[in-house]
Amino acid sequence: MKHLLFCILFAVAIGSSILGQGFRTDGAVRVVLTGAVQVVNDGRVAINTGATLTTESTSVFRVIGANQTLDFGAGTTLGTLLVGGSGSKTLQRSVASTNLTVNTGTTLVITPNVTATVNGSLSYAGNVTVQSGGALRQTTGSTLGTTTGTFTAQRDVASKVGFGYNYISSPVVGQSIISVLAGNPFANNRFRYDATQINPANRWIAATGAMAAGAGHTYLPAAGTGTFNFTGVPNNGNVALPLTGQASDRFNLVGNPYASPLRLSTLFANNTGASGISGTAFFWQDNNNNTGTGSYLALNAVSNPAAQAAVGQGFFVLANSNSGTLNFT
DSSP states (O other), rough: HHHHHHHHHHHHOOHHHHHHOOOOOOOOOOOSSSSSSEEEOEEEOOOTTOEEEOOTTTOOOEEEEEEEEEEEOOTOOOEEEEEOEEEEEEOOOEEEEEEEETTTEEEEEOOOOOOESSSSEEEEEEEEEOOTOOOEETTTTOOOOOOOSEEEEEEEEOOSSTOEEEOOOOTTTOBBBBHTTTTTTTOOOOEEEOTTTTSSSEEEEEEESBBBTTEEEEEOOSEEEEEEEEEEOOOOOOEEEEEOOBTBBOEEEEOOOOSSOOHHHHHHSSSSSSTTTEEEEEEEEESSSSSSOEEEEEEETTTTTEEETTTTEEEEEEEEESEEEEEEE
């Protein structure tokens, strides 16, 4: 059976006419390979809905050609997913791989509600774009290889009119807050929060320079909507952010440091004790009525066990002491 499945997929790899007719299975497909599977097609690359494609971690699944949409079906796990050729390869369904490699000359686009999970090495000599609502998830032990291409994580914002504020956090290394807000008419109104200031009026500090991993920032936006582009090497691995405060104010403006959603219950569980935080995150909700008024949405692990902070999202946490460390994993 193993040899039969390999022959079928080998035929798919070399015959665009077979791809045009479609390759269908009514059950799960498990392919055990010691070599490579190569798909060469300028149209749609897809595994039938409901099927599962699994390859050994040493296998290479190559997608090369011009503009393509990629739909590997539900629950697909690959060895190395190698994206090459030219144009854009648009990932339309979540996929996991041991390694993800994007060659020069092409762009991998991760669409909203789609996650590309990398358990091993991420390398991109080409481009990777994570659209707002999409995710690049690197699991524990995942590493970065070649990063000579361009990695961009996008965040669409419904900018509030008047004095509305949005809280943001960078999912990439060294992102300048000035550059991410470039083109926004209120780009000079950008702030971080310093709870150590005795006078409450002085706690909002003008923000400049690079956005530290895990740190939150806010800005005064223009009316309308827009897309922020965070461009750089994605933050990876554990992130430790110092917490500060004083007896009257130990709130810290922090944010999701990763290019994938951050589960709040995990954040709370990893930051208990005197040097940690309370088990609640506070997200600003503007009234959008041109007055700058609003309220905070408080989320905790008990009432909201599945709550997540989106890519690029900032929020407040309450430190348990005047100094400590917030650990992201």
